[in-house]
Amino acid sequence: MLLVNTIRDNFDVVLEGLSKRNFQQAEITLHQVIELDNKRKETQTERDNLQAESNNISKEIGMLMREGKKEEAEKIKSRTAEIKAQIKVLEDSFSTIEEELKQKLYTLPNIPHSSVPAGKSAEDNEIVLEHGSIPELPESKMAHWDLIKKYDIIDFDLGVKIAGAGFPVYKGKGARLQRALINFFLDEAMKAGYTEVQPPILVNEESGYGTGQLPDKEGQMYEATADKLFLIPTAEVPITNLYRDVIVNEQDFPIKNVGYTPCFRREAGSWGAHVRGLNRLHQFDKVEIVQVVHPDQSYITLEDMSKYVQGLLQKLELPYRVLRLCGGDMGFTSSLTYDMEVYSAAQERWLEVSSVSNFENFQANRLKLRFKGSDKKTQLAHTLNGSALALPRIVASILENNQTEDGIKMPKVLVPYLGFDKI
RNA sequence: AGAGAGGUGUCCGAGUGGUUGAAGGAGCACGCCUGGAAAGCGUGUAUACCCGUGAGGGUAUCGAGGGUUCGAAUCCCUUCCUCUCUGCCA
Structure with missing residues (x-):
């Protein structure tokens, strides 16, 4: 606010x-x-x-x-x-x-940073950089929704039976891959100085207001109406709200938290090839990094977080690009957002796998998240967050980009976590 | 889920209708004392909003919300949370 x-x-x-x-x-x-x-x-x-x-x-x-x-x-x-x-x-x-x-x-939405380009939609986003080379796949290449069937690692039909469309069931090596990614991401974050937290994945209304999902966006969240609780669309909500109504000490900056949670999104809207397979789900897994920092530091922190996320993509050997979102495509609460997209070589599409944002004091104002400065005055802190990373599209691109005649090669960094190097 | 107890400042803890923003203690900060430290002594130690150039002043806040009253931390109602016992349960 x-x-x-x-x-x-x-x-x-x-x-x-x-x-x-x-x-x-x-x-x-x-x-x-x-x-x-x-x-x-x-x-x-x-x-x-x-x-x-x-x-x-x-x-x-x-x-x-x-x-x-x-x-x-x-x-x-x-x-x-x-x-x-x-x-x-x-x-x-x-x-x-x-x-x-x-x-x-x-x-009123947050005021965009001066570097944010004007624009109406995703087409107007600015490509900041591209990294890695796009793999060349044989003619027989398969999209991930076919690969998962071939290797029997993710089952959408079973998910439909249990819950509905958009709730996949991960099986065997598919489930292992999920767990490996989560552990890898958490370990990396820990090495980078983030403290791991396991927050509730249901939140109350106040928390929804704190990070800006409420009012107006209740339609995007699943609601447990009997208890007035919402299933989180992202771990940003519970983790940032940890600091609601808090006055932190300036010496405690930067506050760095990381958390793995399932995320739930109703996402009523579009259908078709763009949302096929793992591209868009009602339930998915994500590791989220959240920082609370001094206002003077938030843009330096944003760059750090962007670099950190890029480091993960590099370790996973995925070709990616970084976008600076235009005013029209940026989230309501953000001042500046970088989106990271990986290239998924069978779909031949860029897929968003991370969004790193500086909210300046927009969330902090709603959250009443403040700190006492050296001048003894309390002032609003700055909050930031980023996906590090969202799993489904990472899985999609790993599967697609690394497919070979005799199986799907796993990125080297994951092998210790997986216990196998090929699906 | 049922019965009972309770939620007061950074913490502990007093306070059952009238200068109570709130005794007392601890902690913390600063000062004095000391060769230095401890102890001791002294002073200070919430947040938000409003008025004021400023010094300063006002209003609100004792889990939250409402009510009674000229006046509420204190009485009443609703609600949330914590603890104990019983039940249920991973």
Whole structure:
């Protein structure tokens, strides 16, 4: 959530940022926000003054009562009725205004970093770099959805029976590959200084608001309605919310957490070849890295995280490219996002396997995640996260890119985790 | 799930209607003392918002939300959480 003061002090920057995101009626909305905030302040001042008066009268009554001057106390009491009525009115309009203001602020996305290109859709994303060479496969190459059948390692039909479409069942070496990847990713993160956490995969509403899934995006999450809990779409939600309502010490920066969780997405929308096989699922596994850092450091951290993720892809020997997302394609809460895409050689497509984002203080503001600086002032921290990595498409590209006449070669780094080198 | 107990500041802990933002202690910070340290002494030690150039002032916050009252940490209701016993269960 944007700070009203940010909007006030950097009106033009905010306005420009919103237009980069193709946000409609930005200027009107921003003026409304400022106007509401002004009204909020006025109302609070008025209310506080009356409340102070009322408090003084109460104190007076208390004093008189102790001195045993009952009649005088009774006399003063009558004065309070009117004040109380006024307070009630102001109180009501104060909370109405506050609520309105909040709702308005909830509609405003984060302001893109200056390096974010303008643009409407994925086509306008900027390719930052490409790495690795695209493997040449024989004519007989198979897409992963055929490979998994051939080797009987992932079964979608079984998943349909148990849950529904988009809930695959991993079997035998397929299941081992999943487990190997998870362990590999966690171990790598640990080596890079991340602390592993195992959070709940159901979260309450507050957590959804904290990281920005709520309001508005409840449709993307599975909900356990009886308990008002949501299945997480990403470990970002529980892990970042670990720091909700927390004031951390500046010395504790950077805070680096990593967690493996299943992720659940309803993803109502598109069908077809692009979502075939492992390309898009309702349940998938992901290892997520999350950092909480000093505002001065967040862009350096973002680069670090991007490099870290790229390192993983290199170790897995997958050709990849890095995109800087344009304003139109970036997530609501992000200031700057890099997407990592691997090339899946049988589909002949780039598949997104990681998204690394700096949220600056947008999430921290909602989370009330702050730190005490050297000047003793509390201020909002910056949060970042990134997939490191999401499994299904990694699996897809490993299977496709490494297929040979006599099996699928596994990346060397995984062999110790797998206990085999070929499927 | 049933019965009971309880949730107070960084922590422990007092407080059952009237200067209580909250006694006391611990911790922490600073200062004094010391050759240095410990002990001791002194001072300070929440968050948010509002007013004010500033010093400073105001309002709210004792799990959360509502209510009673001139006045609530204290009374009532709802709700969440923790602990103990019983039940159930991986």
